[in-house]
Amino acid sequence: MNMTEPIRVAIAGHGNLGRGVEAAMGHNPDMQLVGIYTRRPPEQLRPRQPGTPVFAMETQPGHAGRIDVLILCGGSREDLPRQGPEYAALFNTVDSFDTHARIPEYFTAVDAPAKANRRTALISAGWDPGMFSINRILGEALLPDGETYTFWGDGLSQGHSDAVRRIPGVAGAVQYTRPVPAAMERARNGSRPALATREKHRRECFVVLQDGVEPGPVREAIVTMEHYFADYDTTVNFISAEELARNHAAMMHGGFVIRSGKTSANTTQTIEYSLKLDSNPEFTASVLVAYARAVHRLHAMGQFGAKTVFDVPPGLLSPRSAEQLRAGQL
Amino acid sequence: MNMTEPIRVAIAGHGNLGRGVEAAMGHNPDMQLVGIYTRRPPEQLRPRQPGTPVFAMETQPGHAGRIDVLILCGGSREDLPRQGPEYAALFNTVDSFDTHARIPEYFTAVDAPAKANRRTALISAGWDPGMFSINRILGEALLPDGETYTFWGDGLSQGHSDAVRRIPGVAGAVQYTRPVPAAMERARNGSRPALATREKHRRECFVVLQDGVEPGPVREAIVTMEHYFADYDTTVNFISAEELARNHAAMMHGGFVIRSGKTSANTTQTIEYSLKLDSNPEFTASVLVAYARAVHRLHAMGQFGAKTVFDVPPGLLSPRSAEQLRAGQL
Ligand SMILES: NC(=O)c1ccc[n+]([C@@H]2O[C@H](COP(=O)([O-])OP(=O)(O)OC[C@H]3O[C@@H](n4cnc5c(N)ncnc54)[C@H](OP(=O)(O)O)[C@@H]3O)[C@@H](O)[C@H]2O)c1
Numbered sequence: 243m244n245m246t247e248p249i250r251v252a253i254a255g256h257g258n259l260g261r262g263v264e265a266a267m268g269h270n271p272d273m274q275l276v277g278i279y280t281r282r283p284p285e286q287l288r289p290r291q292p293g294t295p296v297f298a299m300e301t302q303p304g305h306a307g308r309i310d311v312l313i314l315c316g317g318s319r320e321d322l323p324r325q326g327p328e329y330a331a332l333f334n335t336v337d338s339f340d341t342h343a344r345i346p347e348y349f350t351a352v353d354a355p356a357k358a359n360r361r362t363a364l365i366s367a368g369w370d371p372g373m374f375s376i377n378r379i380l381g382e383a384l385l386p387d388g389e390t391y392t393f394w395g396d397g398l399s400q401g402h403s404d405a406v407r408r409i410p411g412v413a414g415a416v417q418y419t420r421p422v423p424a425a426m427e428r429a430r431n432g433s434r435p436a437l438a439t440r441e442k443h444r445r446e447c448f449v450v451l452q453d454g455v456e457p458g459p460v461r462e463a464i465v466t467m468e469h470y471f472a473d474y475d476t477t478v479n480f481i482s483a484e485e486l487a488r489n490h491a492a493m494m495h496g497g498f499v500i501r502s503g504k505t506s507a508n509t510t511q512t513i514e515y516s517l518k519l520d521s522n523p524e525f526t527a528s529v530l531v532a533y534a535r536a537v538h539r540l541h542a543m544g545q546f547g548a549k550t551v552f553d554v555p556p557g558l559l560s561p562r563s564a565e566q567l568r569a570g571q572l
Numbered sequence: 573m574n575m576t577e578p579i580r581v582a583i584a585g586h587g588n589l590g591r592g593v594e595a596a597m598g599h600n601p602d603m604q605l606v607g608i609y610t611r612r613p614p615e616q617l618r619p620r621q622p623g624t625p626v627f628a629m630e631t632q633p634g635h636a637g638r639i640d641v642l643i644l645c646g647g648s649r650e651d652l653p654r655q656g657p658e659y660a661a662l663f664n665t666v667d668s669f670d671t672h673a674r675i676p677e678y679f680t681a682v683d684a685p686a687k688a689n690r691r692t693a694l695i696s697a698g699w700d701p702g703m704f705s706i707n708r709i710l711g712e713a714l715l716p717d718g719e720t721y722t723f724w725g726d727g728l729s730q731g732h733s734d735a736v737r738r739i740p741g742v743a744g745a746v747q748y749t750r751p752v753p754a755a756m757e758r759a760r761n762g763s764r765p766a767l768a769t770r771e772k773h774r775r776e777c778f779v780v781l782q783d784g785v786e787p788g789p790v791r792e793a794i795v796t797m798e799h800y801f802a803d804y805d806t807t808v809n810f811i812s813a814e815e816l817a818r819n820h821a822a823m824m825h826g827g828f829v830i831r832s833g834k835t836s837a838n839t840t841q842t843i844e845y846s847l848k849l850d851s852n853p854e855f856t857a858s859v860l861v862a863y864a865r866a867v868h869r870l871h872a873m874g875q876f877g878a879k880t881v882f883d884v885p886p887g888l889l890s891p892r893s894a895e896q897l898r899a900g901q902l
């Protein structure tokens with residue numbers, strides 16, 4: 243492509259993901275961050291680069307001509323179901339909607355306004371959904387006679403940490419999801435094991451108790467909690483508030499997509515994709531930024547409507563032209 | 573897509589890859605193998621499924637109406653430079669052209685006849701080039717501030733095995749390329765090491781000597797061989813012809829694409845894609861078959877000319893429809 247004009251990108255929502263997009267923009271010289279939009283009073287935000295303009299969300303409709311791609315960084319539960327369809331009528335968008343079960347409904351809600359207004363809206367990018375999804379469908383397409391396993395971790399789970407924090411007597415907590423190495427080995431070796439929930443992952447909690455609270459009942463409340471911990475082997479460690487702040491602030495995550503299958507009777511083939519992330523939101527944001535480049539190009543080609551990562555040719559994510567990619571990267 | 577008519581696929585060239593395509597077709601019920609074409613007398617070939625028709629290569633021009641996608645399974649050195657452009661004028665094609673340095677030239681040679689005849693020709697699919705290439709460009713796009721490392725192996729290298737076999741006194745030989753674990757660890761940990769050739773891979777040969785030949789000079793001839801072994805730490809094992817046949821007939825291969833980079837000052841992120849293949853040609857063939865499905869769809873969309881794996885949306889490789897993929901696989 244090698245366009246001389248940088249792609250003008252804006253951020254809607256300045257949480258972990260929004261700040262990650264700011265960081266990622268600095269590594270992509272073919273793009274320019276033209277603004278951050280927030281529902282909070284703009285003066286409350288502190289962008290990474292002090293010069294970046296911050297706008298109130300409601301000024302957006304007037305800014306359609308200034309933005310090539312708007313990256314939606316709101317939460318999947320409350321924000322995106324409203325923001326996705328609304329902004330897809332005004333901008334080309336990228337988001338990381340990750341409520342897997344509601345993706346078809348969300349796709350439809352975004353597709354209609356995007357098509358009606360000749361916009362391109364890429365939904366559910368990131369790593370899961372996102373890069374892991376791509377690897378799941380490719381694994382299945384390349385090795386149809388096989389089995390796919392997704393393992394998550396080692397990683398901090400926001401939802402499970404929140405669940406622990408809601409237990410009476412808990413002053414602070416984080417929860418790590420850890421894949422079980424023996425299960426991963428079985429997934430890799432082609433034996434196609436049926437792995438129970440408990441066999442695949444274990445959970446480890448680091449908990450700060452309020453003053454004078456007994457650990458025993460808190461531990462019991464955690465390990466027996468339905469939907470969250472009851473089906474897992476869970477370890478609970480009690481630590482100090484200082485240790486929590488010092489050692490458990492990083493939003494590390496990652497995981498593995500393993501596809502193992504046979505191409506003939508005695509021939510086992512294994513494909514594995516893995517991520518080891520010091521920061522889940524910064525990596526997710528980096529994916530969104532690369533897809534912003536692809537969305538800009540899809541829009542220029544006249545491909546309007548809602549899209550997913552399954553619809554995007556990999557070459558469109560690269561800043562290099564198709565010729566450059568063929569010459570140097572194939 | 574869910575087309576009721578199966579995609580009619582044919583094979584041009586019945587070597588390791590051609591036989592792999594035959595095996596892969598059995599796992600893809602939305603496709604049908606309609607024939608194998610060979611330059612040898614057709615009666616000399618034994619297809620996996622006795623019912624598969626075998627044709628002389630020169631009958632192909634008359635068969636254009638019977639074949640949706642022709643998978644070219646000839647060698648990259650001698651066969652594809654002629655067959656690729658010739659058949660792209662008559663059929664939609666997929667090939668695994670793997671002479672990396674000559675890809676731009678080959679692309680141009682295939683693109684012109686394909687465009688002129690409204691055909692779609694996917695070149696250089698497989699795993700390297702192919703899946704590894706996709707992971708190299710995605711790694712770079714997602715983590716622009718980083719470094720990419722490709723390791724190959726453990727795997728049997730045809731070219732290096734041939735080089736050993738040409739040494740006087742050698743009756744038979746295989747060569748394995750093995751990645752050095754310490755180098756892989758350094759590539760993964762984000763320190764972005766500069767790795768010399770010798771540090772990344774080592775080479776191991778299993779050699780059968782002709783009667784009465786001394787091993788010393790043969791070992792010396794191998795380890796000092798320019799371009800092949802001189803830059804590597806090479807181990808040479810002398811074995812019997814029986815052991816060679818028993819333990820070293822499998823065309824195992826595989827490798828790793830590792831991208832490690834920073835998204836902010838202290839945040840290291842690592843992406844790793846790996847393959848562990850009992851059979852290199854069977855896996856390569858499975859990739860070609862999945863791309864045959866994609867080529868059939870691209871052709872139906874009017875996307876003519878030469879394409880590479882960078883141009884193909886991942887969803888087109890799957891037998892499932894876009895709706896099915898969004899509902900179940902994202
Ligand atoms: N696909 C994937 O692989 C993947 C991976 C990770 C995350 N995600 C998705 O990304 C979404 C966003 O994650 P996140 O970690 O960025 O969420 P977050 O930090 O909670 O931010 C969500 C929104 O809350 C608002 N906000 C942030 N900090 C605030 C504060 N101090 N006070 C009041 N409001 C604040 C911001 O909007 P305003 O600026 O408008 O107030 C922000 O856009 C998640 O819901 C998840 O669905 C997807």
Ligand SMILES: NC(=O)c1ccc[n+]([C@@H]2O[C@H](COP(=O)([O-])OP(=O)(O)OC[C@H]3O[C@@H](n4cnc5c(N)ncnc54)[C@H](OP(=O)(O)O)[C@@H]3O)[C@@H](O)[C@H]2O)c1
Nearest residue numbers: 585586587588589610611645646647648668698699700701
């Ligand atoms: N992209 C990747 O990742 C990747 C990976 C592996 C291989 N490859 C490529 O795949 C190409 C083909 O590999 P291959 O292992 O299939 O090569 P191969 O076994 O040597 O077959 C090449 C051609 O030679 C002919 N042939 C095969 N057996 C023969 C025999 N016994 N006598 C005479 N002719 C015979 C066949 O054509 P006819 O039937 O017309 O005689 C066949 O199409 C390689 O050159 C390589 O470039 C790519």
